[in-house]
Amino acid sequence: MLLSLLLIIPFTGALGLLLWPTAQSSERIRIGAIVILAVQCVASFAVLLPFDPTDAALQLVEKVRWVHSIGLDYALGVDGLSLPLVLMNAVLCLVAAVASRSIENRPRIYFALLLVISGAVNGAFLSQNLLLFFLFYELELIPLWLLIAVWGGANRSYAATKFLIVTAVSGMLILGAFLGLAFVTGTMDFSLRPILSGELGLPAQFLLMGALLIGFGIKIPLFPFHTWLPDAHTEASTPVSVLLAGVLLKLGTYGLLRFCLGLFPEAWQLAAPWLAGWAAISVLYGSLAAIAQTDMKRMVAYSSVGHMGYVLLAAAAATPLGLMGALFQMISHGLISGVLFLLVGVVYARTGTRDLNVLRGLLNPERGLPLTGSLMIIGVMASAGIPGMAGFISEFLIFRGSFQPFPVATLLSMVGSGLTAVYFLLLVNRAFFGRLAIAPGEVVNPRILDRVALREQVPAIALSLGVLALGLAPELLSNLSEAATTGLSQLSGGLS
């Protein structure tokens, strides 16, 4: 019942917000949403209590026959792979709601959509039925599309349409693969279990896995299916970006681990060398493209392309260590990109631009944004994999876990890690170092640079603390998930 609660709270909350009398101010609606999401957060963390981290199997399973004739059952369960993602979803949705200040345009709908996303993502992470997963996977699309298309920036309709069409293709491929699975296996059983070669020939496995790979590859996103992401990020508002990078991309990597690797372990093993190569290309391409960006948000978005490539690398290796690294990377990327997008949002709100050719000297203690700058340094350093922060642990685990099966791809990905330092250093050096422009005619108008109240930075500070905590005490996460990632690795026989 606890897991269903994680769906009931946000969905009923969204309904409640919509039915709330219109006279309420946007601030009160925001507080209402925060309260609901805080409860959701508590409920998510409450799952830790009955959860047994030493058990690799699904726990707290809930099963109700639903539309059983087409194989759609309501089946939820949680394991060490999905639990951290559920927790992160709860935290980041709360952060997004806290960061959604001054939403004047239809605040009730805005916050209701936020809640729907939170619930849908939870549903996707917890589903133990392929069709149910697909339903939640698609359900999260529409609110996000609306959030970009209605509350987005100037070029929002292009970005939102691109996002919708491209990710709808992803959904179609995934549904196609799931239905194809039923078609070729001849059963209407959509429960999640590994399909072995005794049951299904390898060509069929490859076909189905390929469809899933491209479907999730679009979502992750991997080169060359990534261009929707920078556009969507640039036009989305800050909290939506936080959700998009932090939670929604993880649906793709989660799908990769759970469905590509989990359903077709044999085909996966055969395809692994190609996947590792794909990962390295994606990492290098994302990092190089990020260097050339001048819009801070686009830069962070391209860094996501690079950093999500590590997950594919580790998934390809499928060693226990690598999979732990992949999970670690999902969590640390979620927290770190959350920090970065929040801070870029602050800069944009204060200066009206994100252009690195224009911004200078924002670290100025009097008229600049010193706290934002300091947090930004922490954020970019974490992203660049400096030890002491979560990014380093995940990168180290991934590299160490993937080095033995795929040394070349791993070394190339490490070059990508070095390139991360290049572009983020450029970002800090250009925007925060140097002299703050003072002439009134210049774009960065000092009068706009109001002091950022500490409470406005609470979300970023909280996430930074999380990044540091995971970086210094990685066992917090690894103990929770080790059984699950090891189990998943054994499924594919582990390549090492």
Added chain:
Amino acid sequence: MIPLYGFIAMLVSLPWAAGLFRRVAHRPAAYLNILLTLLAFAHGSLILQEVFQSGPVDLSYPWLTVADLELDISFSLSLTNLVALELITGLSLFSQVYSLGYMDKEWALARFFALLGFFEGAMSGVVLSDSLFQSYFLLEMLTLSTYLLVGFWYAQPLVITAARDAFLTKRVGDVLLLMGVVALCSFAGGMGFNDLYAWAATDSLSPLAATLLGLGLIAGPTGKCAQFPMHLWLDEAMEGPNPASILRNSVVVTCGAIVLLKVMPILQHSPVALTVLLVIGSISAIGGSLVALAQVDIKRTMSYSTTAHLGLVFIAIALQIPVLALLLLFSHAVSKALLSMSIGGVIAATNCQDITELGGLGSRMPATTTSFLIGGAGLVGFLPLGGFLAFAQSIELLSVRSIPFMAVFLITNALTALGLVRVFRHVFLGDALIKSRRAAEVNWQMALPMVALCVVVLLTPVLLVRLESLDGLLAFPLWAAGLVVGSGLIGLLAGALIPLSKAWSRSLNPLLRWFQDLLAYDFYTERFYRLTIVNVVAGFSQLAAWFDRNVVDGVLHGVARFSVQSAEGLKLSVSGQTQSYVLTVLVAIVLFLTAVSWFLT
């Protein structure tokens, strides 16, 4: 035996204490930092005493265990490590007191001290570390804190590029080192140095793998120690505050060398890596001291001589003479710290770093001048101080191993002496020029550590003799001593006799001028990098961005346009006859299913 609590508290509180208190006020943060450093130093000496009497101790705490990976936090309290720790905490203490004076009017004093504390904590960790993973961990933290310290005055354009280059250069070394660490971790399993040594003794790596591994392992220290070809950052980093330069020139580079020293037994299996190490060391030693001769910025003359001396350390490590490496490191660290303090005094008093614009400070700033003299004497093998002992010992040890490298040592010694005398004549002798006319002696916060460090440098021989592990220190033959003194004297005389004109910085003779420019611009290394690596990365990133906009997005837009256009076209074929629609759909489904079944069977 060893109070763990105090030790941990020391390491933990050092980096963070200042950070926590920085919001209260400036001065208390500084005092607290100094107090904690003092505690660290005192605690370190207590442990040193105990280890002196009862032998080394290893401490280990589990940190992260995942699957087959076990990472521990482990410290090795050996005599060498503790001496290095004392060196670091001691010099850090001195430079912190020094910064009270030097950074007197700095608005962000607390930030500076917080960074210094972080810096010191990371360095202490590096020297005590007993696992390669941990060393890497802390070296990266050093990279970060160097970046922040160099970028301390972030509003100045030169500082921005300096901080960027410092970070990126070190980062290149670190990434290569990380590759080595990951590879080693995969091959050897454990990450403790002892496990690695045991593994290295029985390794069965292919020569290529061993070579790549070795090169990866030396890349990190090469970046940290500002060795050729990753030396540019130390020179540029001189744009940062001077107290941090003191530490950077003395102990940070020592940390890099100590890590190299710790991986030395693993490098043994790769002849190529050792050769590379020797080449790097020799080029840095001779090249560095030559380049130092042509600099007009007083801090840059120092940074290049640091590169040169660390080059000698690299040679010693490549030849597997750890005692010599430690000796060189120790004598270099204390003397270079003193020299940097003295130079800091000059800069603080005159606000000028160009030696051609300074002069006659000798009579105006006696303490600073004395410090420079003593520091220089300690660095160069001439008077019987640390540098002399180190050089004499090197000559003796190298004479049986390799005569060419002995020559490298002697040449470096002569060139260093020449360079120091040149700077001394420019800055402290001669008539007072406009910028140095009103210079006065530094304040007591700066003078106190200077004088104290003078005493330390003078006592270096005594300290070295007291350390039993370096026994036999004074057992070098007379001819070795003679060679060292001779080379020092040559440099000294050359420096004293070469006519010193203000045009020295740019000769009128074209050939000499070409040579001078070559050295002054550091063999045009910077320009070379800009033309090669920087351009390549920038080019590729532009290419990727172009590809993204035009090819990837182009295809996407093409598909979109195609579907819109075909929809426009199909619109015209709408007839309203349901049968034809059904027929089309049916045909499509049949075709699709046939294709799928054909593929699957």
